[in-house]
Amino acid sequence: MxxxxxxxxxxxxxxxxxxxxxxxxxxAFYASVEQRDTPQLRGQPVVVAWRGKRSVVCAASYEARKFGVRSAMPAVQAERLCPHAVFIPPDFxxxxxxxxxxxxxxxxxxxxxxxxxxxxxxxxxxxxxxxxxxxxxxxxxxxxxxxxxxxxxxxxxxxxxxxxxxxxxxxxxxxxxxxxxxxxxIDFLTPLAVNRLPGVGKVTARRLADLGVRTVGEIRSFESGVLQQQFGRYGIRLFELARGIDDNPVEPNRPTQSISAEDTFESDILLEETDAMIRSLAEKVWLASLKEPRTARTVVLKLKTAEFSILTRSHTPAWPPASCEDLVSIALALREKVLLSPGQKFRLVGIGLSNFRDAMTDPMENRLFD
The missing domain is CATH 3.30.70.270 (Reverse transcriptase/Diguanylate cyclase domain)
Structure with missing residues (x-):
């Protein structure tokens, strides 16, 4: 093999x-801009986030990171880790x-x-x-x-x-x-942990560990066909990345089509048990969307059943989501449109944003920053 x-x-x-x-x-872009523009913040642990139980950290200065504060972390957790942090509402x-x-x-x-x-x-x-x-x-x-x-x-x-x-x-x-x-x-890549490769999350890392693979160099001991059998199309990508191969060109002015995040459950679960994962994925997607110069209009929910059937539901509201909580609410509403038997179990859930519009041409964008 x-x-x-x-x-x-x-x-x-x-x-x-x-x-x-x-x-x-x-x-630490957002936090660094805040420290640059407000000299009193320099050297201080700065957390760019709205306060509140449902807020997530958009950025943390390196002073705050020493206490374990990271982007995408719930703001309340950041406050517990670094009680003396200075919280600054983001100014996108x-x-x-x-x-x-x-x-x-x-x-x-x-x-x-x-x-x-x-x-x-x-x-x-x-x-x-x-x-x-x-x-x-x-x-x-x-x-x-x-x-x-x-x-x-x-x-x-x-x-x-x-x-x-x-x-x-x-x-x-x-x-x-x-x-x-x-x-x-090759020498640089060989000792790296597999999670340094793009696309290798917790689930893929565990599956690689089951094959006895924990470093990038160990991936190279597998033929491409074996990796494809184990990981589908991504197996070919793993084969190439482990060898430092990436033929993707730099594409100027390529607009973002969508932002999404998905994860596979440790074991198949019922639809009503997906709340925590939906919220976690929505926080990741929302944080990523804040870095985009354009605004997403459409929310997408993806589900994969225990039998590997894929379902998607989408909604384009009159106003784009203005917060992570808006995104979560829309995603949960989309979940209600999945009409399967009560006992149906699911192995994967994903959240996405699409239908991006230029802020300069979309008057609704201005509403978010009034």
Whole structure:
């Protein structure tokens, strides 16, 4: 079942990719903007969130993170972990304006910029506009321009593809820069835990552990067909990522079509028992949506039955969801439209947002910030 490829062949696969990709990730973006604009907050544990039992943390300064505060955490939990934290209501109009300024800096160096959210983007600098001699020089220049012009810090990762560049940008956060050279990629990936790979959540990590796989290097001992049999289409992606292979190009101006999150239950459960998971997934989706420059209009609920049948229900309200609680309420209402036998059990639930509209063209967006 296992077939280990020679390490030379693995390295050759990466060396064939000659692109130079930078992933730039702003450090604690929302919290850093607040600290920059209010000097009294500098050095303080800042939590960007509305107070309340149903609020989630949008961002936490590195001072707050020392106490265990993280994005997507319930605000009440953050307050317990760090009672002296300064809570600041988010100001997304301001964050979007700063994000535009960051993007203007990117565009000085390349037109191939793919924003992932307000605070991170991929840049293809295989050919850069400023004549700098290497991708590393470009990344250093961008970080310095952000520091000098916006008084903020950013971390950057440089590699031959998007997947590796994104891992690299997180390696020396905050305010760091890390390069994964093509001939070093395999050695870098080999000892990493499997959950460092995009798409490997708790359930997939457990299934890999059942196969005796806990590190990225151990994935490479399996043939692609075996991984596909175990994980479906994602098995092919696992096979490639474990070898540092990612052929996805940087796509400038690619609008977000949807944001979603889903999870599989430890054991199949009844429909009425999905409340906690729906709320947890809604919090993740809502937090991700706040980083988008556009507003989602449609809420989607996805369910997979114990027999692997997939059901979806969607709703486009007159006004887009204005809070995580709105999103949860709509998702629970959609659940009521699932008319199956009372004893039907489900193995998976997912929450999504779609039908994104530009804030400049959608007058309803303005209502959210009156």
């Amino acid at each position: 296992r077939a280990a490829l020679p390490i030379e062949a693995e390295q050759t696969a990466i060396l064939m990719d000659t692109r130079k990709i930078i992933h730039v990730d702003m450090d 109009l301001r964050y979007r304006a700063v994000s535009r300024s960051v993007r203007e800096i990117f565009l000085r160096h390349t037109d191939l910029v793919e924003p992932l959210s307000l605070d991170e983007a991929y840049l293809d600098v295989t050919k850069n506009k400023t004549g700098l001699p290497s991708a590393t020089h470009v990344a250093r220049t961008i970080r310095e321009q952000i520091r000098q012009e916006l008084q903020l810090t950013a971390s950057a990762g440089i590699a031959a593809n998007k997947f590796l560049a994104k891992i690299a940008s997180d390696w020396r956060k905050p305010d760091g820069l890390f390069v994964i050279k093509p001939d070093e990629a």
